Amino acid sequence: xxxxxxxxxxxxxxxxxxxxxxxxxxxxxxxxxxxxxxxxxxxxxxxxxxxxxxxxxxxxxxxxxxxxxxxxxxxxxxxxxxxxxxxxxxxxxxxxxxxxxxxxxxxxxxxxxxxxxxxxxxxxxxxxxxxxxxxxxxxxxxxxxxxxxxxxxxxxxxxxxxxxxxxxxxxxxxxxxxxxxxxxxxxxxxxxxxxxxxxxxxxxxxxxxxxxxxxxxxxxxxxxxxxxxxxxxxxxxxxxxxxxxxxxxxxxxxxxxxxxxxxxxxxxxxxxxxxxxxxxxxxxxxxxxxxxxxxxxxxxxxxxxxxxxxxxxxxxxxxxxxxxxxxxxxxxxxxxxxxxxxxxxxxxxxxxxxxxxxxxxxxxxxxxxxxxxxxxxxxxxxxxxxxxxxxxxxxxxxxxxxxxxxxxxxxxxxxxxxxxxxxxxxxxxxxxxxxxxxxxxxxxxxxxxxxxxxxxxxxxxxxxxxxxxxxxxxxxxxxxxxxxxxxxxxxxxx
Amino acid sequence: xxxxxxxxxxxxxxxxxxxxxxxxxxxxxxxxxxxxxxxxxxxxxxxxxxxxxxxxxxxxxxxxxxxxxxxxxxxxxxxxxxxxxxxxxxxxxxxxxxxxxxxxxxxxxxxxxxxxxxxxxxxxxxxxxxxxxxxxxxxxxxxxxxxxxxxxxxxxxxxxxxxxxxxxxxxxxxxxxxxxxxxxxxxxxxxxxxxxxxxxxxxxxxxxxxxxxxxxxxxxxxxxxxxxxxxxxxxxxxxxxxxxxxxxxxxxxxxxxxxxxxxxxxxxxxxxxxxxxxxxxxxxxxxxxxxxxxxxxxxxxxxxxxxxxxxxxxx
Numbered sequence: 001x002x003x004x005x006x007x008x009x010x011x012x013x014x015x016x017x018x019x020x021x022x023x024x025x026x027x028x029x030x031x032x033x034x035x036x037x038x039x040x041x042x043x044x045x046x047x048x049x050x051x052x053x054x055x056x057x058x059x060x061x062x063x064x065x066x067x068x069x070x071x072x073x074x075x076x077x078x079x080x081x082x083x084x085x086x087x088x089x090x091x092x093x094x095x096x097x098x099x100x101x102x103x104x105x106x107x108x109x110x111x112x113x114x115x116x117x118x119x120x121x122x123x124x125x126x127x128x129x130x131x132x133x134x135x136x137x138x139x140x141x142x143x144x145x146x147x148x149x150x151x152x153x154x155x156x157x158x159x160x161x162x163x164x165x166x167x168x169x170x171x172x173x174x175x176x177x178x179x180x181x182x183x184x185x186x187x188x189x190x191x192x193x194x195x196x197x198x199x200x201x202x203x204x205x206x207x208x209x210x211x212x213x214x215x216x217x218x219x220x221x222x223x224x225x226x227x228x229x230x231x232x233x234x235x236x237x238x239x240x241x242x243x244x245x246x247x248x249x250x251x252x253x254x255x256x257x258x259x260x261x262x263x264x265x266x267x268x269x270x271x272x273x274x275x276x277x278x279x280x281x282x283x284x285x286x287x288x289x290x291x292x293x294x295x296x297x298x299x300x301x302x303x304x305x306x307x308x309x310x311x312x313x314x315x316x317x318x319x320x321x322x323x324x325x326x327x328x329x330x331x332x333x334x335x336x337x338x339x340x341x342x343x344x345x346x347x348x349x350x351x352x353x354x355x356x357x358x359x360x361x362x363x364x365x366x367x368x369x370x371x372x373x374x375x376x377x378x379x380x381x382x383x384x385x386x387x388x389x390x391x392x393x394x395x396x397x398x399x400x401x402x403x404x405x406x407x408x409x410x411x412x413x414x415x416x417x418x419x420x421x422x423x424x425x426x427x428x429x430x431x432x433x434x435x436x437x438x439x440x441x442x443x444x445x446x447x448x449x450x451x452x453x454x455x456x457x458x459x460x461x462x463x464x465x466x467x468x469x470x471x472x473x474x475x476x477x478x479x480x481x482x483x484x485x486x487x488x489x490x491x492x493x494x
Numbered sequence: 495x496x497x498x499x500x501x502x503x504x505x506x507x508x509x510x511x512x513x514x515x516x517x518x519x520x521x522x523x524x525x526x527x528x529x530x531x532x533x534x535x536x537x538x539x540x541x542x543x544x545x546x547x548x549x550x551x552x553x554x555x556x557x558x559x560x561x562x563x564x565x566x567x568x569x570x571x572x573x574x575x576x577x578x579x580x581x582x583x584x585x586x587x588x589x590x591x592x593x594x595x596x597x598x599x600x601x602x603x604x605x606x607x608x609x610x611x612x613x614x615x616x617x618x619x620x621x622x623x624x625x626x627x628x629x630x631x632x633x634x635x636x637x638x639x640x641x642x643x644x645x646x647x648x649x650x651x652x653x654x655x656x657x658x659x660x661x662x663x664x665x666x667x668x669x670x671x672x673x674x675x676x677x678x679x680x681x682x683x684x685x686x687x688x689x690x691x692x693x694x695x696x697x698x699x700x701x702x703x704x705x706x707x708x709x710x711x712x713x714x715x716x717x718x719x720x721x722x723x724x725x726x727x728x729x730x731x732x733x734x735x736x737x738x739x740x741x742x743x744x745x746x747x748x749x750x751x752x753x754x755x756x757x758x759x760x761x762x763x764x765x766x767x768x769x770x771x772x773x774x775x776x777x778x779x780x781x782x783x784x785x786x787x788x789x790x791x792x793x794x795x796x797x798x799x800x801x802x803x804x805x806x807x808x809x
Binding site: 298299300320321323324325328330332337338339340341342343344348352353355356359362363364406 | 675676677678681683687688692694695696698699700754755
């Protein structure tokens, strides 16, 4: 039995988790739900030894434990399976199960290990998986099951599944669920299931704890819950918004037309038209395909298919250089590894995508470049004195402004696509970035962004498109109820 | 105007240490008999030139983060052979033939790396074998001698310096200008700094990579031309240890092997530094073995310093 009692944790003075308590019984599958920022992942990190709590206790079988590292957590019987699969595709199933096993004998006793591996897989009803198979031969769902099997083979008392089904299809998820149930029945271990897919949570779990603003709202038996009551628990008073000023400027010639866009395994078949001058919000959780729409239009999905037209001109998918040439500017949700040139100056970053406009006969005009960088710095509200600084030295919010600024003030950008525009940005920076996007739309750009945050979706989106499982669910204009969006984003599609 | 500010902790390591080393080297050099003479200075420049030309080209490729070529010697050899084999048509034909050979062979590798994301190490090893094999086949394993000699002018020493030194200076100026003053040059730095970001921003990663490798190929071909002229014949081993010598010069110049930083002028300085150290050791009567050993230690020291600089200033 695992008990969490009054856990709290702050980052740089900002409380992420204030007061979280719940109990997971032996053999129980326990759901952990909450909207973004509710504190789920911080709780998971504390349970798995990656973060030390500021206050509160974790008790395993009524004994308080201090989990100082993932290894310590593993020794105490807590195993974490998260979206980042930690299994190695090149190794076999058996080798993966032995990997990182602190009990593994120094000399590999192969037959004993094989027998144990077989038993663990059979416990989960996975007789179809051969321990000698290389992991790369398995589907993503099966790989996740192997990861769970790995946790079980290391005699875990508590297995934490952090969004294990986010990238799986419904069929794959149901296989994963069946295996989890069998494993729990066979080993008597406890499971914490963290997911945005509320219908799945209700289907799999015995009881559900909901967090909001870093506190426990309630722990309720799953049988007494519906998706709607769960959403009410998660959101409290659900955010809504009334119709915006409403100037449905139907400038049909100027639009981004996406039709039948497909990305194998991510996006089923999406058709969407976004008119210039309005902000389109794609609402979807991880794995919903919302960010894949943007990436595919930007040419960054090598397997994408479908037609995209911007202002009547075709935009070839799968070719990022051509997409830029047609006026598509894309901002990745991963600012550090796929966005900025961190060791380069702010000026270089701001001008990186507009060099052809700052040259004469291929030769850079330093004065023109400097003037352009200055003007952009002013536009995005950064002091010109920082133009020479490496962007790595800027705060997260200012980095994001620099990232956005790169696409602004250009007459050859017609569509601005942003994946998670304010990830890792403080409140002030967030308002500034929203303002920049609004100005871009007012200037006649097609603006489309993907987000998982209800507040952001409601605040910024003139048109909100909900997505789930690689498909478009609904399209909202005018009055929008946050609870409805949540429902679309988390429900299983029939 | 866009110099990246360096934090004190990083600059202590990256500036003070080389400075101390430089002072020690100067002290050692001026106390070496016959070091401070015009002839010796000429000798240093002359020995810098061959490797230097190739190293300056390699700088562009390394800044783009697409690594190094392990096919350099072989490419120089084949360019040198073609150069000698076309002597009867005059330099006006022979030099372009060599250049086209170098640009085509190396540019093609650049295209495979830039457009199809091949691993440069693997690709250039394969290309090196293929080119080396073709060279041996072409020459039948015997040295290639020119039918007529047109290259003599390349061995002349106008104003007391070999032609190769002037070419080295020209190539350095051209490379430095390309890197600092043109769009492809800036894009090379950006691609080397963050390849995924460059791709997502729609920068022409493939095209710019090809430009860098083609320039590199032209530089290799020039080195091949001078090597062939200097040796008056070309065997399959004409290129010698050019591959690693060029990489060493680029690294000693402080260009990061992971890309994003460096310059042609610094590579020139690296090549000269290696030549000066070799020269001092030679004048002091140390064996070739010691010279190579010291070169290795120098490369290692600079790489460590550059690495420390990179990791400290970006944390």
